[in-house]
Amino acid sequence: MKQHALFDELLDKLSRELVLLPDKPEETPESTLRALWVLVAGQPMSVTSAMNQVLPDLDPGQQQELHNAIQRRLDGVPLAHISGRQSFMGMELLAGPQALIPRKETELLAASAIEILRQRDDETEVKVIDVCTGAGNVALAIAKAVGHARVYASDLSEEAVDLARMNTEMHELSDRVALYAGDLLEPFRNLELQGQVGMITCNPPYISSAKVPAMAPEISKHEPEMAFNGGAFGINLMRRLIAEAPDFLCSGGYLVFEVGLGQGPAMRKQVEKFPDYARVNTVEDAEGETRVIVAQRS
Numbered sequence: 001m002k003q004h005a006l007f008d009e010l011l012d013k014l015s016r017e018l019v020l021l022p023d024k025p026e027e028t029p030e031s032t033l034r035a036l037w038v039l040v041a042g043q044p045m046s047v048t049s050a051m052n053q054v055l056p057d058l059d060p061g062q063q064q065e066l067h068n069a070i071q072r073r074l075d076g077v078p079l080a081h082i083s084g085r086q087s088f089m090g091m092e093l094l095a096g097p098q099a100l101i102p103r104k105e106t107e108l109l110a111a112s113a114i115e116i117l118r119q120r121d122d123e124t125e126v127k128v129i130d131v132c133t134g135a136g137n138v139a140l141a142i143a144k145a146v147g148h149a150r151v152y153a154s155d156l157s158e159e160a161v162d163l164a165r166m167n168t169e170m171h172e173l174s175d176r177v178a179l180y181a182g183d184l185l186e187p188f189r190n191l192e193l194q195g196q197v198g199m200i201t202c203n204p205p206y207i208s209s210a211k212v213p214a215m216a217p218e219i220s221k222h223e224p225e226m227a228f229n230g231g232a233f234g235i236n237l238m239r240r241l242i243a244e245a246p247d248f249l250c251s252g253g254y255l256v257f258e259v260g261l262g263q264g265p266a267m268r269k270q271v272e273k274f275p276d277y278a279r280v281n282t283v284e285d286a287e288g289e290t291r292v293i294v295a296q297r298s
């Protein structure tokens with residue numbers, strides 16, 4: 001079959017049958033087809049990068065592989081698990097079932113953190129902790145954008161830490177990004193980072209346990225439950241983080257964390273209860289929803 005006729009036929013199929021999720025706005029029938037097309041041609045890349053690629057001709061074997069890949073996608077396997085790639089803040093990252101697929105919405109957290117770090121007057125090293133690092137996306141985006149940041153990243157899941165390590169090596173950031181497995185801030189107690197950290201970032205699991213059964217199977221069946229199940233009301237980890245972060249932050253240091261839709265006002269109040277924080281700000285998304293809390297240590 002001619003390449004453009006194959007493209008048109010598959011685009012039509014995807015347009016009719018593909019179920020898209022709102023938290024992956026970069027995925028469309030066309031970007032999906034492009035990402036799978038270049039994948040079977042031996043060039044795995046994220047949908048974001050695939051949109052800018054000239055599509056190579058596929059031989060009959062590759063065309064069959066493309067049909068198979070599209071079927072897997074239509075069966076509900078996340079695109080990033082098929083391609084093994086996801087873009088975050090312009091970085092191509094490895095993605096897989098070991099960790100949450102980095103979401104576009106989390107770029108607001110990374111961008112807010114980077115903006116604050118760039119506003120510092122001095123260019124001496126600043127220590128940043130990224131907890132719940134998953135694939136390492138926030139930690140790596142910060143390290144790449146802020147040359148004087150030394151990043152300590154951790155996750156409870158050893159599989160996630162392994163994936164984050166591969167991403168760190170792929171981006172040649174191992175000299176400034178160190179990875180640890182462990183519960184929340186525990187790995188940093190032995191490193192004696194208490195009182196020395198300029199920023200702590202976190203994208204915690206924040207879906208309430210009661211809502212997990214109603215989640216899209218593309219998420220609940222394929223991504224690690226530990227990455228999204230935040231316990232009763234979805235705020236367990238955030239509450240712990242708010243209480244434990246002041247131990248590690250230096251005076252004037254920042255705690256910057258993502259919240260779920262609708263959780264912003266309650267989490268802001270939660271932070272304001274702690275006298276350790278001098279200031280609390282929020283960052284809103286394009287729809288005006290609070291998605292990031294920024295708390296500054298007194």
Ligand SMILES: C[S@@+](CC[C@H](N)C(=O)[O-])C[C@H]1O[C@@H](n2cnc3c(N)ncnc32)[C@H](O)[C@@H]1O
Pocket residue numbers: 099100101102103106131132133134135136137138154155156157160182183184203204205206226227228237
């Ligand atoms: C929402 S995901 C965020 C992953 C990544 N930072 C991102 O933005 O895509 C939450 C992460 O928290 C980790 N996690 C869950 N409970 C944890 C805990 N008690 N301590 C450390 N990490 C935890 C999960 O394994 C998961 O990788």
